[in-house]
Amino acid sequence: GNSVTQMEGPVTLSEEAFLTINCTYTATGYPSLFWYVQYPGEGLQLLLKATKADDKGSNKGFEATYRKETTSFHLEKGSVQVSDSAVYFCALINRDDKIIFGKGTRLHILP
Amino acid sequence: KAGVTQTPRYLIKTRGQQVTLSCSPISGHRSVSWYQQTPGQGLQFLFEYFSETQRNKGNFPGRFSGRQFSNSRSEMNVSTLELGDSALYLCASSFRTGDYGYTFGSGTRLTVV
Numbered sequence A: 001g002n003s004v005t006q007m008e009g010p011v012t013l014s015e016e017a018f019l020t021i022n023c024t025y026t027a028t029g030y031p032s033l034f035w036y037v038q039y040p041g042e043g044l045q046l047l048l049k050a051t052k053a054d055d056k057g058s059n060k061g062f063e064a065t066y067r068k069e070t071t072s073f074h075l076e077k078g079s080v081q082v083s084d085s086a087v088y089f090c091a092l093i094n095r096d097d098k099i100i101f102g103k104g105t106r107l108h109i110l111p
Numbered sequence B: 001k002a003g004v005t006q007t008p009r010y011l012i013k014t015r016g017q018q019v020t021l022s023c024s025p026i027s028g029h030r031s032v033s034w035y036q037q038t039p040g041q042g043l044q045f046l047f048e049y050f051s052e053t054q055r056n057k058g059n060f061p062g063r064f065s066g067r068q069f070s071n072s073r074s075e076m077n078v079s080t081l082e083l084g085d086s087a088l089y090l091c092a093s094s095f096r097t098g099d100y101g102y103t104f105g106s107g108t109r110l111t112v113v
Helices: none
Strands: A003-006 A011-014 A019-021 A023-026 A032-038 A044-050 A056-059 A062-065 A075-077 A086-093 A099-101 A105-110 B005-007 B010-013 B019-024 B031-038 B042-050 B053-057 B064-068 B074-078 B087-094 B108-112
Touching: A003 A086, A003 A099, A011 A019, A019 A105, A023 A032, A023 A086, A032 A056, A032 A062, A044 A062, A099 B042, B005 B087, B010 B019, B019 B087, B019 B108, B031 B074, B042 B064, B074 B087
Parallel strands: A011 A105, B010 B108
Antiparallel strands: A003 A023, A019 A075, A032 A044, A032 A086, A044 A056, A056 A062, A062 A075, A086 A099, A086 A105, B005 B019, B019 B074, B031 B042, B031 B087, B042 B053, B064 B074, B087 B108
């Protein structure tokens, strides 16, 4: 079946550090891939997406590239800010249109 | 424009009771989906409604049910509550089913005691 695995948190970084949150997936066919972010006390917000192999999604300085050969969609940001502290979810949608989320990675950025 | 509105924000219920949660989607959105978020299981898909019809369903027992009204507002009902049903229940809306532009509400936090 379909599944998403992302690195366990929490991840703690200093401001301006480089961020990578790993995400790998298992799916049949060619799913669409997403990163969502959840700030404290709020629902999820779509951060970026990629719908086919080699696509790069980007938003607010975050990037992720759809790598079919490694079934990965790692989230990166060159210089994190305190305001990036949140929980990040990797997700996929396959042909059945059901969205599958990873467990989430909590990110703490220290000033 | 107004976002996805979920009511109530917080709810405390006793085991064995039933509960109804409400979700008002963004105006013009016809697809509403529901999710359960717990620390142990993460985010799990419950079901999705489009134009008053259930289009997709996750792997939850029959105690979990939902419906959608002609104005696209949706309700989720959980009967015979168990302690393990304590969770944050999130609703998301989109313009059409299979649309990847989901917008989430802030959720209803249900505590079963």
